[in-house]
Amino acid sequence: MKTIIKAALVSLFLPLMANAAGLAQYKEGVHYEVVSDRASIKPEVKEFFSFYCPACNNFEGLLADLKPMLDKNIKFKKSHVDFMGGRTKENQQMLSQALAAASTLPQKDKIVGALFNHYHGKRNKFNSVADIKDIFVVQGVDGAKFDKLYKSFSVRTMTSKMKKDQDYFKNKGGLNSVPTFIVNGKYKLLLGKKSGVSSAETMNDLISYLAKK
Helix, strand or coil: CHHHHHHHHHHHHHHHHHHHHHHHCCCECCCEEECCCCCCCCCEEEEEECCCCHHHHHHHHHHHHHHHHCCCCCEEEEEECCCCCCCCHHHHHHHHHHHHHHCCCCCHHHHHHHHHHHHHHCCCCCCCHHHHHHHHHHCCCCHHHHHHHHCCHHHHHHHHHHHHHHHHHHHCCCCCCCCEEEECCCEEECCECCCCECCHHHHHHHHHHHHCC
């Protein structure tokens, strides 16, 4: 009887102990930084990136593995920046607007992949909105629909929101390179060998922990 009771107690407390161990393994300054006093109302992880960024392009494969792992309550968002060196702000903001337009469409992931491939794979440039439109059309978007969508109030509003978020986190010192991942608008992930957070699995664990803080 004592053995049965002991086994029952062990099975009861093991998950609690494992959870406590998980909480203890993440430390501010090692695995994450607090970059804002305010947090989002709903759990989210936002990637600040640029289509011009080689590291961001390389990260796409990892993100394809990460997104299905995320808790269903955690929303993944992409936000395009306009501070990459050697590129005009006009062109970078054009791509921010392209991302906003793509985010409203069912084939958004394919469009994002095609935009990355246009620059990093095919070595083409983004000279005008026409270049972006061609990519959308190849992905099945009607040309007239693109024209209307790209200039729409909702897409321009989303583009302005990206710029506003970028400037906010830059002023807070939390955004000076890409890709940068911020959870709940408050916690910046510290990725790499030093933190040990460098895979889809370890990123998911850290994001899940921070999303509940």
